[in-house]
Amino acid sequence: MTDRPALSRVRVVLVQASHPGNIGAAARAMKTMGLSSLWLVQPKSFPDAEASARASGATDVLEAAQVVSTLTEALQGVTLAAALTSRRRELSLPAQWSREAAQTLASRAEHGEEVALVFGNETYGLSNEDLRVCQLPVMIPANPAYSSLNLGAAVQVMSYEISMALATPAALPVYGEPLATVDEVEALMAHIERATTATGFFNPANPKRLMPRLRRMFGRIALERDEVNILRGMLNFFERPLPGSAASTIAAPTRDDGKA
Amino acid sequence: MTDRPALSRVRVVLVQASHPGNIGAAARAMKTMGLSSLWLVQPKSFPDAEASARASGATDVLEAAQVVSTLTEALQGVTLAAALTSRRRELSLPAQWSREAAQTLASRAEHGEEVALVFGNETYGLSNEDLRVCQLPVMIPANPAYSSLNLGAAVQVMSYEISMALATPAALPVYGEPLATVDEVEALMAHIERATTATGFFNPANPKRLMPRLRRMFGRIALERDEVNILRGMLNFFERPLPGSAASTIAAPTRDDGKA
CATH class of the missing domain: 1.10.8.590 (Helicase, Ruva Protein; domain 3)
Structure with missing residues (x-):
């Protein structure tokens, strides 16, 4: 599980997170799975004592977090941005379930590409505008009667799946040509x-x-x-x-x- | 994902949880994955406003939670109790990783058995005495430099794995657009x-x-x-x-x- 450079190419982007505690929980979830690159788009409050408290031993991830004002800035250099969403939207791209998406992201990262997991606001999720700059809608299979994962929990599940996908490398698709960011x-x-x-x-x-x-x-x-x-x-x-x-x-x- | 009776036979047991917020987070994590049976062994504070707040839309799981004083009571009727642990212990039983353990638990539950996921205190984990009444030590693969998942996050990962193991994979929504000839x-x-x-x-x-x-x-x-x-x-x-x-x-x- 150590020394997996592909993990450093997977960034987590939180768009307009409103609870500082969730930012801390996300940092902790990331670090437990070996991820370290956290980007915050217009966080409501950051830095924040509540974020640091919930980060526990992952304050280094918080301290290295990049704060930007648009999702596009957070995705500079990224060739595959996966957007976590809880429902199908009209005219959206074909979605993947979390496990399959993690394999897609992991194999791209192993190939040297920068990839991103994008999470929306706790209440509103991602805007249609934000979804448009992402290439892969991702859904975590959940209870249809209550599908609302906490933001930190969703980051934990996806970080876990990415880490699992990198632990057992799938066959790599071959991309001969450099992809557009x-x-x-x-x-x-x-x-x-x-x-x-x-x-x-x-x-x-x-x-x-x-x-x-x-x-x-x-x-x-x-x-x-x-x-x-x-x-x-x-x-x-x-x-x-x-x-x-x-x-x-x-x-x-x-x-x-x-x-x- | 609906109507999976095996999910009702998977209980989550929290032993001596010290933060009410984590109990609420566990309830929410469970409900998002279709689990509903929560058992609390000597919780430090329960019921608690912080637990209800963090449970969000899963207060029904909290309200139905059973509070008991020993782990053995919480495991009445259970034939397979899996103990979450972050490290191998001396003289312990053969452990399984989270994904494999979830498959084991899921197939037992599908077979009609009552099974349990047992989580220890946030700081101390499970005591050796508690571990002794469990049959299956389980580890979530984590960053060796920082393997400390938050309690709610660990419940989310295991509930997710159980749900994935029980899922008859729902087809992702199909896009009806006619293709060009x-x-x-x-x-x-x-x-x-x-x-x-x-x-x-x-x-x-x-x-x-x-x-x-x-x-x-x-x-x-x-x-x-x-x-x-x-x-x-x-x-x-x-x-x-x-x-x-x-x-x-x-x-x-x-x-x-x-x-x-």
């Missing part, structure tokens, strides 16, 4: 939105479900970095006036003037 | 080739690997029919002159003329 995929989504707004295909005032649908489509696979670059290159060309169009004919002399 | 995907590829050739991004005389790479990407996605339609709609708009560009300004009167 969450922030690179976000930049692609912003680029698509900009380019389709320019053509009038997308209307930001009446967005309908275009962007969620595209996120869901791309989210079903792990986009490679080269693929993101190809798509963005394609968009760059779509954003220019078409060659031979009136606009490009008129624009050309301007460019020549600039050179003169 | 091969010919629809081929038409999309042809559309992309046409549109990117028009912008100059794709050069048919020197195609490189653009189309094979896009095919590989869409192939991994398994495109739905609606997604193909969205992408083709987007391409249709990219193929028109940009609104507000010189080309569209010049073109506009033509369309007006057409209507007149």
